[in-house]
Amino acid sequence: MNRSPMEILPDTAEGHARAAQLLRGGGLVAFPTETVYGLGADACNDRAVARIFDAKGRPSFNPLIAHFAERDAVKRHVIWSDEAEALANAYWPGPLTMVLRKRADSPISKLVTAGLDTLAVRVPAHPTAKAVLAGFGGPVAAPSANRSGQISPTRASHVTSGLGDRVDAVINAGVCAVGIESTIIGLVEHPILLRPGGVTKDQLMQTLGAAIAVRKNAEAISAPGQLGSHYAPNAAVRLNATEWRAGELRLGFGDVACDLNLSEDEDLVEAAAHLFDHLHRLDARGGTVIAVSPIPHHGLGVAINDRLTRAAAPRD
Structure with a gap:
């Protein structure tokens, strides 16, 4: 067409x-x-x-x-x-x-x-x-x-x-x-x-x-954004990485050496604003795994972790 x-x-x-x-x-x-x-x-x-x-x-x-x-x-x-x-x-x-x-x-x-x-x-x-x-x-x-x-x-x-x-x-x-x-x-x-x-x-x-x-994940879909695997790059995503493995693309948070940092100052608002853009930029490098630093699970961090968990979920 x-x-x-x-x-x-x-x-x-x-x-x-x-x-x-x-x-x-x-x-x-x-x-x-x-x-x-x-x-x-x-x-x-x-x-x-x-x-x-x-x-x-x-x-x-x-x-x-x-x-x-x-x-x-x-x-x-x-x-x-x-x-x-x-x-x-x-x-x-x-x-x-x-x-x-x-x-x-x-x-x-x-x-x-x-x-x-x-x-x-x-x-x-x-x-x-x-x-x-x-x-x-x-x-x-x-x-x-x-x-x-x-x-x-x-x-x-x-x-x-x-x-x-x-x-x-x-x-x-x-x-x-x-x-x-x-x-x-x-x-x-x-x-x-x-x-x-x-x-x-x-x-x-x-x-x-x-x-x-x-909402529990096992419940029927009742609104957008509830699929288990969602927001996913081509690369696999490894969460809560406290150390980096050879060959990984490194998405940091806080004072860590990495390829791209969501927020060196541990600002969750800044991290949310950078999340998808940084995933796009790392994925464009063609690696097989993106490792992500732990994100605090409070305030806006709950939403960030929701997106990262779905990005890391098994793909169909």
């Missing part, structure tokens, strides 16, 4: 308008959020959403997140709640996704929800994402703009090298600030952390004033 070359759009009003035009025509457009680059399509267009699954090689049972320009638009598609209102007040726009019951009259494609009666929704904070979503004027389904299971993209160059002409356009807007995907919280029955991310569990509990359950 012959495809047109991917358009590289500038991060300007003209580039944002072209992205919205392509989305209205059923196209696929990669754009930055504060977390990672997303691969967007009109969430109400079955054919456009199906192109996301095809471009990524993504299993159809894995639901997508619907992105919106503002909160009131979200409320037209889901059953809103007091808990959702409290979390939206605290973290939207921002790196938090909420899973709520989908309204029966919502026109969002069942491919987005993978046939579930729930919908994952988010209002991103990145100015480019906000401009594209506002220009498009509707919900945009947007998983990370990479082949399924591989390292998530935090630069436009990661998208072009990973997806190429499977995508109609990418907006080149620099590096994503947070660097790991959004936190996902389920609010259908009781609050449950479905995926750790840029907003920590402790922050969510403080906002809600209540305990939050945590």
Whole structure:
């Protein structure tokens, strides 16, 4: 099948308008959020959403997140709640996704929800994402703009090298600030952390004033980002490396000699921002194993360790 070359759009009003035009025509457009680059399509267009699954090689049972320009638009598609209102007040726009019951009259494609009666929704904070979503004027389904299971993209160059002409356009807007995907919280029955991310569990509990359950890996997939093997480079990943072995590519944390360092100052925010980019850069060197220093398992470290554990999981 012959495809047109991917358009590289500038991060300007003209580039944002072209992205919205392509989305209205059923196209696929990669754009930055504060977390990672997303691969967007009109969430109400079955054919456009199906192109996301095809471009990524993504299993159809894995639901997508619907992105919106503002909160009131979200409320037209889901059953809103007091808990959702409290979390939206605290973290939207921002790196938090909420899973709520989908309204029966919502026109969002069942491919987005993978046939579930729930919908994952988010209002991103990145100015480019906000401009594209506002220009498009509707919900945009947007998983990370990479082949399924591989390292998530935090630069436009990661998208072009990973997806190429499977995508109609990418907006080149620099590096994503947070660097790991959004936190996902389920609010259908009781609050449950479905995926750790840029907003920590402790922050969510403080906002809600209540305990939050945590999804067990054995439970059925109910939100994006729950596959066992995910975010994986071509090289194998060895975790909690306190010493290096011959021939390994070394991803450090703290005061260690290594090939690339997530944060010499042991700053978890800096480490999260560097995680996927450093994995991309080490993987491009063509080694067989990437060894990673231990990462503290608190705060943002929980999300970093979640991504690293999935990157190191056995591949199908």
